[in-house]
Amino acid sequence: MKIYHKCAATLAATAALILAAPAAHAGTAAGEAAKLRQLDIMLMVSSLRCRFGDDNFQADYTRFADNHSARMATEFNTLQADYAAHLGATGANRALDRISVGMANQYGQGHPWLGCGELKAMTQHLAGTTDRSLLLTVADDVLGEAPRPAELAYNE
Secondary structure, eight states: OHHHHHHHHHHHHHHHHHHHHHHTTTTSHHHHHHHHHHHHHHHHHHHHHTOSSTTOOHHHHHHHHHHHHHHHHHHHHHHHHHHHHHHHHHHHHHHHHHHHHHHHHHHHTOOSSOOHHHHHHHHHHHHTOOOHHHHHHHHHHHSSSSOOSSOOGGGO
């Protein structure tokens, strides 16, 4: 158990250091790309987690992924270029892999405050939009530790 806690603490510290670079660039292309990458990973992992029962939204996530594949590839390339500028190509790939796995593990435990039904409705809505600014607004709304006090953008 001690090894698990030590590894978890090391992973958390590494992720915090790695995430600090894009976080410092909030509002920049790299910062926005990081938000959209996290939104995509959160939806993907949540769709797998919620695949049993009435709130299964894997088909909705597949539609989201298909409709936004070019956008997400562009966002990932932006993020990768930003990391490569700081860490080199190999370091960027390693860092982004670690971050992606960390996010997947985080959301594999469930979203901090949204249930499967809410995630399903949100994914259905986002699958049908082409509005990047809406995706960013929703990412701001749902990627935090607690809900924002205002109405969520995906409900508008």
